[in-house]
Amino acid sequence: MSFDLFTCCTGADDAKYIHPCACPTTSLQFQAEHIDGVLCGRNEFYNAANNVYHSSPPKRYLTKTNTYNQTITCSNWCPTTVFSRSVYSNSTISYTFDSNGNCINPPFTILEVYSNLSRDDCDGAETTRYDPHDELGDNFAQSTTFSSTSFNSPYNCTFGVTGSNVGTITTTLSNEDTEQAVIARKTPINISENSSLYSTRTTGYTFVYRTCAYTINCSNLIVGFDYKVTPTIRKRTAIHGAFDRINYGTFEDVEVTPYTFTATATTETIDDNGNPIDVDLVQGYQYEVTGATIEKV
Amino acid sequence: MFKDKNRPKPITSVNDIPGYKEQEFKLGDQVEKIAQPIAKAIDAVIGTNIQECGGCKKRKAALNKLTSKAHKFK
Numbered sequence: 001m002s003f004d005l006f007t008c009c010t011g012a013d014d015a016k017y018i019h020p021c022a023c024p025t026t027s028l029q030f031q032a033e034h035i036d037g038v039l040c041g042r043n044e045f046y047n048a049a050n051n052v053y054h055s056s057p058p059k060r061y062l063t064k065t066n067t068y069n070q071t072i073t074c075s076n077w078c079p080t081t082v083f084s085r086s087v088y089s090n091s092t093i094s095y096t097f098d099s100n101g102n103c104i105n106p107p108f109t110i111l112e113v114y115s116n117l118s119r120d121d122c123d124g125a126e127t128t129r130y131d132p133h134d135e136l137g138d139n140f141a142q143s144t145t146f147s148s149t150s151f152n153s154p155y156n157c158t159f160g161v162t163g164s165n166v167g168t169i170t171t172t173l174s175n176e177d178t179e180q181a182v183i184a185r186k187t188p189i190n191i192s193e194n195s196s197l198y199s200t201r202t203t204g205y206t207f208v209y210r211t212c213a214y215t216i217n218c219s220n221l222i223v224g225f226d227y228k229v230t231p232t233i234r235k236r237t238a239i240h241g242a243f244d245r246i247n248y249g250t251f252e253d254v255e256v257t258p259y260t261f262t263a264t265a266t267t268e269t270i271d272d273n274g275n276p277i278d279v280d281l282v283q284g285y286q287y288e289v290t291g292a293t294i295e296k297v
Numbered sequence: 298m299f300k301d302k303n304r305p306k307p308i309t310s311v312n313d314i315p316g317y318k319e320q321e322f323k324l325g326d327q328v329e330k331i332a333q334p335i336a337k338a339i340d341a342v343i344g345t346n347i348q349e350c351g352g353c354k355k356r357k358a359a360l361n362k363l364t365s366k367a368h369k370f371k
Contacts, residue, residue, distance in 0.1 A: 256299040284308025
């Protein structure tokens, strides 16, 4: 810090002087858009016993399709057995979004399939209800997007006859949701924040995405003098840990190229061609603008 | 304008974090860490051989199979 009678202050604390010379000062105005993002859909399957593990970071899928292969055998039906079908279409459910991009779970639906197998005097009429929401449990997963299991249970054939119900239910996940899709569909909240932030997911499905921009207002300038302005910026890692809390690293200073200008008035606004200056945004980091220095050059 | 001269590479997963190491968390191994000293003490006092118990090893393997990967910092 120095003080010169002719050139006035160069970063000195003006308040210390009996006759303050009105050092040039800066003030910053921020605007930020904040999104609390969460992936939508069915978690990818997991089954350690089959060496099927969640991805890192884990994924979610917007579409779930159940396939039912089923054969019912009843000795009193005509012909004796025959009830066999594969249900694929109409057994797909999809997650959707509201106008703000928030996830909506698929409505509860039942798929009914009617078969009339009666012939002669035998009663083989059958209506089967399939619920596309059926969850087989992760333990049956063969991959992160494919899970199937078989069933074999007694079946009430009516008239006191018990038959068998044998089949397989297969669930396939598709249409992966992504962070970029979440960012595109969500309506950001405008907040007063001096940092950008894009957290990295580890084992969860939530993340924070915040853009930040600012303008620097310089005052107490002397017309004709050259000034150098440097925002003070620092950054740190931002990793989403357990319980959706962000674990931050240690701040480190960010090196930027100063902006120089010749004062044409006692005030000057520094921006990016009429727009606020974007703060760096890098996934896994928070960038924070804590102030700006100005000095004559 | 005012961009980071040393802009880091994005961290898209934990594997991108310097010093981060993926480790397999095995519940069976963790239980063994606690149980082994106790077994050793019992063996020493009453002359049994619980430390080498076959059932224990099977249970350890079963627990290890059940548990999943976890992430830990070095």
